[in-house]
Amino acid sequence: MGVRSGLRGRLDADERAELEGLVAEFGPRLLAYTRHLTSPQDAEDVVAEVFCRAAQNFGALRRSARPDLYLLTAARNLCRDGLRRRRPQPLPPERIDQSASARDGPPAGLTRDETRRRLRAAVAELPAPLREVVVLRLTVGLRFEDIAGLLGLPLGTALSRMHTAIGCLRERLGRLYEH
Amino acid sequence: MNTEQLGAACRAWEPELVRLACGETTEPSPALHTHLAICGECRAYVESAPQLVTKLRTALAAGPLPSDLVAQIHDRLLAQRPPMRFTGSTVFRLVTAAAAGLFAAFLWPGVGTSRDPTPAVVPETTRLTDADAATIVAVWVLSGCDPWLDEPVDAVTSRINEVSRTLERRAGARGPLPWAPEDDWDLPAPSDQPPGARRSADWHAQHRRPVFKGTDFAATRDGAAFTGATS
Numbered sequence: 506m507g508v509r510s511g512l513r514g515r516l517d518a519d520e521r522a523e524l525e526g527l528v529a530e531f532g533p534r535l536l537a538y539t540r541h542l543t544s545p546q547d548a549e550d551v552v553a554e555v556f557c558r559a560a561q562n563f564g565a566l567r568r569s570a571r572p573d574l575y576l577l578t579a580a581r582n583l584c585r586d587g588l589r590r591r592r593p594q595p596l597p598p599e600r601i602d603q604s605a606s607a608r609d610g611p612p613a614g615l616t617r618d619e620t621r622r623r624l625r626a627a628v629a630e631l632p633a634p635l636r637e638v639v640v641l642r643l644t645v646g647l648r649f650e651d652i653a654g655l656l657g658l659p660l661g662t663a664l665s666r667m668h669t670a671i672g673c674l675r676e677r678l679g680r681l682y683e684h
Numbered sequence: 685m686n687t688e689q690l691g692a693a694c695r696a697w698e699p700e701l702v703r704l705a706c707g708e709t710t711e712p713s714p715a716l717h718t719h720l721a722i723c724g725e726c727r728a729y730v731e732s733a734p735q736l737v738t739k740l741r742t743a744l745a746a747g748p749l750p751s752d753l754v755a756q757i758h759d760r761l762l763a764q765r766p767p768m769r770f771t772g773s774t775v776f777r778l779v780t781a782a783a784a785g786l787f788a789a790f791l792w793p794g795v796g797t798s799r800d801p802t803p804a805v806v807p808e809t810t811r812l813t814d815a816d817a818a819t820i821v822a823v824w825v826l827s828g829c830d831p832w833l834d835e836p837v838d839a840v841t842s843r844i845n846e847v848s849r850t851l852e853r854r855a856g857a858r859g860p861l862p863w864a865p866e867d868d869w870d871l872p873a874p875s876d877q878p879p880g881a882r883r884s885a886d887w888h889a890q891h892r893r894p895v896f897k898g899t900d901f902a903a904t905r906d907g908a909a910f911t912g913a914t915s
Contacts, residue, residue, distance in 0.1 A: 516761065525754055532753060537746035549750055556753075557760040624743035642706055643737065644744045649708070664699040671705055671733050678736070 516560060524560050531576050532556070537644040538577060541628070541636055542584040551587070555579045574655055577645065581655070627677050635670040638663055693719060694726055701726060705733035 516524060535555060539548035555576055559566050569575040628639055641652045653663040700716050703709045712720060712730065720727045750756070 516758065521754075521758075524757065528749065528754055528757070532749045533746035536749060537744065540747075541744075549753070549756075552749075553753060553756045553760060556757045560757060560761055620739070621743040624740055628740065628744060639740070640744065643741045644746060649703070649706075661699065664702045667706065668698045668702045671702070671729075671736065674736060674740070675729075675732065 520560065520563065523563060524556060527559060527566075527572070527576075528556055531573055534573070534645045535576055535580050538640055539580050539584055541640040541644075542581070542633075543587060547584075547587060551580055551583045554583055571651075573645075573647075574651060577641075577647075577655055624678065627674055630677070631670055631673060635666050635673065638666040639670045642667060694723060697726060701729055701733070704730060705737050707734070707737070 532552060535552050536548060539551045542548070543551065558579060559576060566572050566575055628636060631639065637656065638652055641647045641655065642649065647655065649663050649667070650660060652658075653660045656663065658666075697716055697719055700709065700713060704712060720730060
């Protein structure tokens with residue numbers, strides 16, 4: 506059904522319901538993941554494209570034991586293709602400002618939104634390999650075994666990256682996260 | 685234990701420390717307990733990292749999806765051309781069609797000329813059969829050419845139909861062409877033979893099937909005589 510509908514570019518009612526279910530279940534996590542790999546606008550494009558491809562090949566998705574990993578892999582590949590085509594861009598100024606203040610500013614008296622912004626900025630400043638593991642563990646909720654499989658890393662490397670990332674963030678954020 | 689030894693020991697505990705910080709395990713193992721008793725750095729990590737992880741989880745939480753995401757996906761599906769699926773049968777059909785058309789255009793000189801083979805039997809079929817298609821593919825592969833991807837499929841199909849109609853009036857038994865795919869004319873080494881050319885050279889010598897080489901050929905099949913020119 507999926508192939509046939511995919512070929513004609515139109516979904517029937519069942520497929521549309523299936524697609525909506527997939528979007529509701531996996532969409533937020535995919536979007537959170539892709540937002541840390543690329544710009545917010547590109548992230549939405551990537552997520553739409555991932556589900557578009559999934560809709561064209563429901564069969565493969567149904568056969569997959571882990572549809573979340575299937576979709577995350579597709580999203581990761583799309584992001585990487587997109588990043589390859591573009592030159593690396595510096596962080597937007599507001600993100601740099603926020604990250605600088607996360608290091609320098611006193612933790613006392615910060616609002617919850619401000620704390621959240623600083624935490625996000627600190628994560629955005631992590632090297633990409635560390636950031637990806639942090640996002641996959643804390644936002645997407647994958648176990649380290651799945652993260653290692655998704656990224657094609659040994660389990661020890663995935664754990665070590667998370668350990669290094671936590672160390673960097675502890676050092677960068679100082680006592681911010683204790684308040 | 686000096687600082688260097690302690691550092692090496694800490695590295696060995698990294699996986700468990702990370703799993704503790706991320707909440708994948710709730711209690712340190714007895715061995716880690718022992719290490720924590722003597723290592724202030726790891727103790728500080730165990731005490732503070734879970735707090736950081738909790739804050740990060742909240743800060744990095746996924747935002748709401750765009751409300752029109754499903755509509756966007758639907759629009760994309762409608763806008764996209766379906767991808768071509770190169771399954772085995774698709775490739776075979778394309779190759780067969782292209783090879784048949786090109787063979788008919790370049791390698792079958794008898795079509796429409798006075799040098800066509802003269803059939804002795806009225807044809808029983810009027811269409812290009814699978815056997816004939818396989819024969820044409822074999823001829824094409826043996827000729828060492830590889831241009832079929834350059835030929836538009838519609839043009840090839842049209843050419844096949846044209847050849848079929850022409851041969852319909854002239855060809856011999858069983859099919860428009862005076863041989864079957866199992867016949868081995870001009871065979872290469874057995875390991876290089878394409879599908880359709882399965883007989884051994886001994887079989888070929890014994891049965892004297894037409895050899896697709898040189899300027900003239902003459903052969904018999906099912907009691908019918910065929911002559912023609914291939915140059």
